[in-house]
Amino acid sequence: MRGRVVVFPIRGREWCFGHTIDHAAAQEPSSAPQRLRDLFNTITSRRRSVPENTEIVAEFVSEKMNRAWGTLEKAPEGTLKSKLHSLGLWLLSRVKPSEVFLKSVSKDLTGLEITYPAR
Template sequence: MRTKLVVFPIRGKNWCFSRPLDHSLSATPASFQSPSTLKDLWTSVNVSATPINAKAELVVDYIANKMNVAWIGLERAPEKSLKKKIHGLGVWLLSRVKPSEIFLKSIPKESTSVEVIYPSSLNAQLVRRRLRHIAMRGTIIHRKYFYGSIWLIPLTSALCVLPLPNVPFFWVLFRTYSHWRALQGSEKLFQLVSHNSKTSNTKKETEHTDSKSESYSSHEPSWVMRPSKELENLVQLKDCQESLSQHAIVKICKIYDLNTKDVIKYEKSTF
């Protein structure tokens, strides 16, 4: 499975790393969907032939689906109700999640290669180096926060004795899941963009200076660099601007099918 990535500078040294929206999620086969009930989960986990990591994935996906259902219920609650206010609080908290975390979460664990689209004026080695950097930092940061969130789950679960909804518990539970997915995406991305350097004895790296792209001789390369003149024209700054205009960002997001809100976050985010 090849995953497409879009990389471009958005403000000074701040670069945007984003993946086009995946519209195929609704078409996922039923056999690959997570269990919908505790009974189905218990049956799936107790299958002896299932690896331990696959069982952990089933449990995580089950919890994530339940949180999604609960979130949809809050979103559809009547205006000015307590549930609607909790939903508003959740929206505010989600808006503070760093865009790099959202990007790393979007890297599918089934990815076998990445296709990187970037402005043609940028050096391919620099783009790949920045990708490796964000992936390496992601493995360190999200592993730390993942274990930290796990320690907070028992503490926040004690608040269930209160008559009010246990918002801290569900938020910590969501953050645990989010850091887990971001950690997986970081490890997968780092593996893919570092594959060439790890197999330098058997793979030969070739650099095409005319197109400023990189690749290595392999039956199935784990990364492919695609310089884009169209993207280069869109990110060119005018009138001594330090960052891209909102119009340019919206246009880029429309052409490459990116989430505009997540892309705009990169203007003020350092990681």
Template sequence: MRARLVVFPVRGRNWCFSTSLQPSVSDSSSSHSPSTFKHLWSIISTSHGKSSTSKAEVLVDFASNKMDKGWKALEKAPEGSFKNKLHGLGLWLLSRVKPSEIFLKSISKDVNGVEVIYPSSLNARLVRRRLRHIAMRGTIIHKKYFYGSVTLLPLTTVFAVLPLPNIPFFWILFRTYSNWRALKGSEKLLQLVSDGSQTSSSTTINGDETQRDVFVNNGEKLLSSWVLKPSKELEELLHRGDEEDGLSKTAISDICRVFDLETNDVLKYRAST
């Protein structure tokens, strides 16, 4: 699976990193994840040769599916009901999640290559350096947050005695899952953009619009796992909406429409400090 990354500055030193997977590619990992506790136990108990990381992935997929089903049930709750209010609270909490975390979570374990789209005026080395930085930073931050969330999980069980849904427990459970996914995404992205750290040269394909790094290892040319695509269209959209305090919301909406990005996530980059 190849993921398409769109990278561009939104305000000052704030850059947007967003992902839109190619429509023809579907992530089939959810279809193989266990749907019941019995199925989950069967998979874990029979996977003696698998690593602890693989078993943790199965647990995370199982918890993710359960949370998705619960969230969809809240979405369908009648207006004004208690479940509908819980859904509103959940939306507010999700709005507090940093956009970089959402971006890193989108890099799944099935991604084996990235196509990086960026404004044609930017230097390709700077774009790669920024991608490596956000990936390396993610491995540090989300590992720390993951262990912190795991530590807090047992403490939230004390709220189970209340005659209300244990919201702190489910929120910390979600944060545990989210930080785990962001950590794995960081490691995967770092692996992809650091692929072929040997002496590199650059070749151009499809005219001057697409650049693919070629690395030389003992005289043998190796194609990198990333494809760099400077975009004149993205450059024009940036100039069209450039203001003193960053890109205008209209320009961001246009970019999101053209490159199939989530507008709210991109706006978070603009508002971040």
């Protein structure tokens, strides 16, 4: 899968980032285990290096967090879940946009083209 990043200045040292992914390549469904028991079985089923196991655990935790965030997002207004979602959005608004952007670029990309103005 290939991607493209477009960077352009807005004002002074402030930059705007945008990215697109070539969706012509078929995307595979995630192979992360769904349950903790499945995670344990996946890690112990065959010999893997520590970085491979770390990657599997990180993917598992990431998917769990994404599903939990989705349930918070759909919570009715005024509930504790809704307030937690609002707090999370407020905390995310304090993170530099460039950090959020760079984290959103998929690690599955085989190529990345960066476009930016010469001046």
